[in-house]
Amino acid sequence: MTDRATGTLERPHARPASPPTARQRVTSLVESSTFQRFIITLIVINAGLLGLETYDEVTARWGGVLTPLNRGILAVFVVEVALRIYAHRGAFFRSGWGLFDLFVVVIAMIPASGDAAVLRVLRVLRVLRLLSTVRSMRRVIGALVTAIPGIASIGALLVILYYVGIVMATNLFSSISPEHFGSLGQTATSMFRIMTGDGGLGDIVEPIGRQQPAAWLFFLGFVVITTFVVLNLFIAVTVEALDRQKEKERDDDPGPANEPTPADGLGTTNGAPPSNNNTAGRDDELLEAITALRQQVASLERRLGDLPHHRGDR
Numbered sequence: 001m002t003d004r005a006t007g008t009l010e011r012p013h014a015r016p017a018s019p020p021t022a023r024q025r026v027t028s029l030v031e032s033s034t035f036q037r038f039i040i041t042l043i044v045i046n047a048g049l050l051g052l053e054t055y056d057e058v059t060a061r062w063g064g065v066l067t068p069l070n071r072g073i074l075a076v077f078v079v080e081v082a083l084r085i086y087a088h089r090g091a092f093f094r095s096g097w098g099l100f101d102l103f104v105v106v107i108a109m110i111p112a113s114g115d116a117a118v119l120r121v122l123r124v125l126r127v128l129r130l131l132s133t134v135r136s137m138r139r140v141i142g143a144l145v146t147a148i149p150g151i152a153s154i155g156a157l158l159v160i161l162y163y164v165g166i167v168m169a170t171n172l173f174s175s176i177s178p179e180h181f182g183s184l185g186q187t188a189t190s191m192f193r194i195m196t197g198d199g200g201l202g203d204i205v206e207p208i209g210r211q212q213p214a215a216w217l218f219f220l221g222f223v224v225i226t227t228f229v230v231l232n233l234f235i236a237v238t239v240e241a242l243d244r245q246k247e248k249e250r251d252d253d254p255g256p257a258n259e260p261t262p263a264d265g266l267g268t269t270n271g272a273p274p275s276n277n278n279t280a281g282r283d284d285e286l287l288e289a290i291t292a293l294r295q296q297v298a299s300l301e302r303r304l305g306d307l308p309h310h311r312g313d314r
Contacts, residue, residue, distance in 0.1 A: 046126055
């Protein structure tokens with residue numbers, strides 16, 4: 001509406017906001033930082049309980065307490081997954097982290113008795129839910145998955161260098177140390193111990209070095225190339241993938257970096273609607289701009305209306 005006396009626009013009455021639906025309330029709950037911290041706390045407690053159950057004396061004394069606690073925590077996990085499925089519907093099953101959480105909870109619900117007793121060991125997979133709940137861990141896992149092609153290429157390079165070193169060591173040192181370099185299999189084991197530093201330099205290389213001093217150059221070159229150079233390549237590829245993962249998250253989420261996000265990457269950042277104060281401020285700015293534009297148009301109309309009178313006077 002326009003105020004004819006002042007030529008300004010009247011701000012329309014704001015319509016009352018409709019109350020949030022049940023699904024919106026559940027979405028806000030499961031995506032809230034408080035709920036996420038609660039689930040993380042339960043996962044850590046459950047991990048401690050699973051470790052205590054490995055001690056027979058603790059199980060014999062406190063089994064009546066540990067078992068109900070484990071079942072209660074599992075019940076909370078089941079409710080949490082059910083709420084997330086209700087909140088996100090089909091998007092939950094399109095999320096890899098959502099499917100992982102569902103798999104872990106379903107495995108934990110299988111009775112660990114009879115032929116399925118071996119599945120009791122799989123209960124420890126519940127600890128892995130920290131990977132899907134903590135944002136920094138999700139980022140690291142995502143970076144590792146992204147870095148798989150680069151890691152595979154570096155791994156192939158390492159295999160080639162390792163095989164070349166095995167063949168060369170067999171030809172060079174089979175006569176000096178046949179117990180370590182008599183065949184490709186023995187050489188592969190010895191070179192692996194040298195590469196990993198598992199006593200290979202002292203037990204294998206040192207006796208050969210006393211008989212053939214130049215052998216130290218070969219083994220040191222092998223260790224430097226296979227261990228330090230290739231290891232640094234692995235680190236470089238992983239760090240680069242982690243940087244790309246951070247940039248991707250920054251592009252997908254323009255909000256503050258420390259703002260909590262949902263565990264499975266579904267929905268909005270915190271499930272909260274935009275601030276009413278921000279919306280009102282934008283409305284006021286828009287009304288002021290429209291009012292100024294109307295005043296300029298009215299002034300232009302008055303000037304155009306005066307043009308014929310000036311022409312007639314001439």
